[in-house]
Amino acid sequence: MKNVYLDSAATTQMREEVVSKMAEAMLVYGNPSSTHTFGRTAKSLIENARKTVAKYLNVTAKEIVFTSGGTEADNLILNSAVRDLGVKRIITSKIEHHAVLHCVDQLKDCFGITVEYVNLDDCGSVDYSHLENLLENSSEKTMVSLMHVNNEVGNILDIEKVGSLCKTHQALFHSDTVQSIGHYSLDLNELPIDFAAVSAHKFHGPKGVGFAYIKSNSGLKSLIFGGSQERGVRAGTESVHNIVGLEEALKLAYDNLEEDKKYTAGLKSYFIDKLQKEIPGVKFNGGCSNVDASTYTLVNVCLPISQDKSMMLLFQLDLKGIACSKGSACQSGSDKGSHVLSNILSEEDLKKPSIRFSFSKYNTKEELDYVVEVLKDFIEA
Structure with a gap:
């Protein structure tokens, strides 16, 4: 792991x-x-x-x-x-x-x-x-x-x-x-x-x-x-x-702004491309897939998973050593869904799990490959 x-x-x-x-x-x-x-x-x-x-x-x-x-x-x-x-x-x-x-x-x-x-x-x-x-x-x-x-x-x-x-x-x-x-x-x-x-x-x-x-x-x-x-x-x-x-x-x-920004933005673009290729039906919430209109530090992903199965997603990711957020960390102690997503997503997409992945200079493409592999295996299981 x-x-x-x-x-x-x-x-x-x-x-x-x-x-x-x-x-x-x-x-x-x-x-x-x-x-x-x-x-x-x-x-x-x-x-x-x-x-x-x-x-x-x-x-x-x-x-x-x-x-x-x-x-x-x-x-x-x-x-x-x-x-x-x-x-x-x-x-x-x-x-x-x-x-x-x-x-x-x-x-x-x-x-x-x-x-x-x-x-x-x-x-x-x-x-x-x-x-x-x-x-x-x-x-x-x-x-x-x-x-x-x-x-x-x-x-x-x-x-x-x-x-x-x-x-x-x-x-x-x-x-x-x-x-x-x-x-x-x-x-x-x-x-x-x-x-x-x-x-x-x-x-x-x-x-x-x-x-x-x-x-x-x-x-x-x-x-x-x-x-x-x-x-x-x-x-x-x-x-x-x-x-x-x-x-x-x-x-x-x-x-170190320009160097770190270029590197982290590259990770985000790579992750978006990888998710689109490996997980059919994936959606990106808000404007996060538009690299010009959103920050280079995060993506918020709506995954094609049933509501019942989605209950285990964050637990499964944690078991695999992957740290990410369902909404913001400030919401993690609440059973309420994200107030941000509830204001911009359709009722249908709100029933699916949305996960925020956020990056820094310390991440690598190899880590992102691993995350996509874990998500893919979970969805297909």
Whole structure:
């Protein structure tokens, strides 16, 4: 049995260089809020990391706020927008990550905001004309929250187009960029975007750390109250070693971006071709088979398997050493199906198993051959 990890959209393997940097940082034990030498040494690691992140995204260091990850960043931005910036209406989509959808539901219940959902096409891509209509037809202060790369089907949002529409209609624009930062070059200074959420473990960094991009002078305030860390926007002693790990992972991701992207995109194309040749009736969910309109890091596959037999599919793949996801990893503890797929698939296809396979620089074509062989044997058995 082989061990094949094809669940990098859930979390990525940490780079060895990142682990080494984090181990060094763990020996720096001063509290970064302390004014003595030990504290100043720890603080300097955080501020150097902030400068590094800012440099790669072409923003100022003060616009980067370290958090525990993408979920906290999304919650910080959305909550403060309503509580402190006077946002009365949020436009989003029904296939956003639950870090956004559940937060928006809570804001609706607590603050009585209006929530509107932009239409999607059959592949789950945003209807930009409908978004424009929604922006035109209200005078309420509005925030648009749409993710850059969908974590389940890989569709890529035209972030520049959405940002321009928001700017034209004086709306704020927040994007969950958890699946794109570290995989795509984004100039956040040039893009018409106000807020973004990022998580280190999606680009070969550690879990439990990420950051929020918050455009200067936005007026956003803290979600967590306590000390004055992170310029008063996020209280709590910073996780120095995790922040150093995030810095190193982001640096390596962008310094090796073109090479890693070309290699991983090649794996995706190879896997799509192999599945189409070896498994008649296979379908690709969303726009993931369109390499120009979707991320190079994942495919979401609907397999020609009966509903009864599909119950054993993930178990069988796990027995064969293959790691992948039914929907997103955040859904794995729930008996509910994927909210993304339920919004874009037909009733017939929803009865069949859909599996997300996601790739990284650490995968090989030989591993993909093995996965297709296991799937084929299971389907034909």
